[in-house]
Amino acid sequence: MTAQHLTEFHGLPVFDLPSADASGEQPAPGAVAWRVRYDWDGTDDFEQIWQRFLDRVDCAAVTALVIGAWSEEMYEDGLDPVLQRVIDAKDRFPALRAFFLADVESEENEISWIEQVDLAPLLLAYPALEELGARGAHRVFTPVRHTALRKLRLESGGMAADVVRGISASELPALEHLELWLGSENYGGDTTVADLAPILSGTRFPALRHLGLQDSEIQDAIAEAVAHAPVVPVLETLALSLGVLTDVGAEALLSGQPLTHLHRLDLHHHFLTDELAQRLRDTLEPAGVDLDLSEQEKPDESHGRLWHYVAVAE
Template identity: 70%
Template sequence: MFSQHLTQFHGLRVFDLPAAGSADPLPEPDAVAWRLAYDWNAEEDLEAIWARFLDTVDTTRVTAVIIGAWSDEMYESDLGAELNRVIEAADRLPALTGFFLADVVSEENEISWIEQTDLAPLLNAFPRLRELGARGGHREFGPVRHQELRTLRLESGGMSGAVVRSIAESELPALERLELMLGSENYGGDTTVEDLAPLLSGTRFPALRHLGLMDSEVQDAIAEAVAQAPVVPMLETLSLALGVLTDAGAEALLSGQPLTHLARLDLHHHYLSDAMTQRVREALEPAGVEVDLDDRMKPDEYDGQVYHYIAVAE
């Protein structure tokens, strides 16, 4: 994963702001998601790139912004300064409804080396924001109150349980899509099933229609909780992908509440047996559920021990 930069975001194609001095024509401000990133081969730092963006683009019409690489030594600093720069320009971005922080691929910086920052100030500064995504090591978040946010996606190789608890404490009445990549304990992923309980209660986010609890080393335990969770009947789509899902977790899903109302169930990157894969398909696909069971993994064995791995850790 994360071998390529975003090409689509917020319903728009991604456009990289050209280098200084480029004669390439610029698209209409609201026709693309603008990606601003440090270039190792150029002399501009991201602060200068951001200033040039504000000076050359009619940012009053910009609806989506992506921040990519921010320096040649990203592992030495968090994203606080980069986020503050965007917040300070809030009055120049009145139409902004989509924002992604740290569109950085593994060749530039490992996801576990990306030190994220608290995103709550951004939400407070942009009350019209509808989609927020961020990649890296998430250690703090809010809680916040925001009336317009529809989509929240936090990608991490190790997400602090404090972040999950703060999201659960937030007031997000319009939230329709919530995706959390929980990650590995080795990289700070200490989220427990108990931390997820408020999200699964069905009472926190009344508009929720898609839930992704992904990339977890305790994916079976999460599946067991989801199998009985009151939030599930509200959902149209559900993702328990990218983690260590085994037959035990799939059995819990099949033995729990009906999932046949779902349009899609994403379980890709899993450790299910052939027999269990077939059972899941037979239970759900005749009812019209699109089931993603791609990327069946095989556990590693070493010195008599069996090892399972999530899709994204380092």
């Protein structure tokens, strides 16, 4: 699996800011999620493109903003100045409710080569923000209090445990959707089940209805913890997909607390045997659970051992 550009964000189609010489009508400022990104075929740098966006679009009516590629050498040019521009322009975006940072495809820059930044300052600058997403190698998240954020999605091929701890220590009373791609240890993914305990307790985020703990090399251990986690009964949807889920984790889910109240259980990209997959179907689908068991993977065999792999790493 590789990262792909967003086509929809915050319920709106994503629309690229036209080039400097483009003509024709633009959509209404609040009708689309505006993507501002470096033009590989152009001559303007990101600062010039950002200024063009501020000049040409009524930013006061923009509700969703996506930052794509920001330079030709993204693995060298950090995101700090890019995010700071958005923070500095906070007074020009009174209606902004959704923001995504680093909507970059793998052909532009691999996900684990994107050095992400601390997103807490953005949340402090935009107290009315409802949705925040970011892609890359997440290393830090300063605990923050934010009363409006409803959805947080962090995509990573290797997320540092400090990020999980920072989120867990944050006060996010409105948070309904939390999605964390934990990634591979080879790319900095060192989160343990103990780090996830505050999230799984069910008390940290009282409004939580969707939990995604995904793309993990310890997916079985996470499944074992989830099987008895107090947060599960209040969830409507649960995602343990993209990681190294085997029969061990599936057995834990089957023997743990009931999951039949869920609207959807997403386990796609897994290493389950046919037998365990069928047992999950027999248990959950008659109760009306939308169960995703697509992408049944087989471990690679080399040097006398079996190798399992997450969907998103490098």
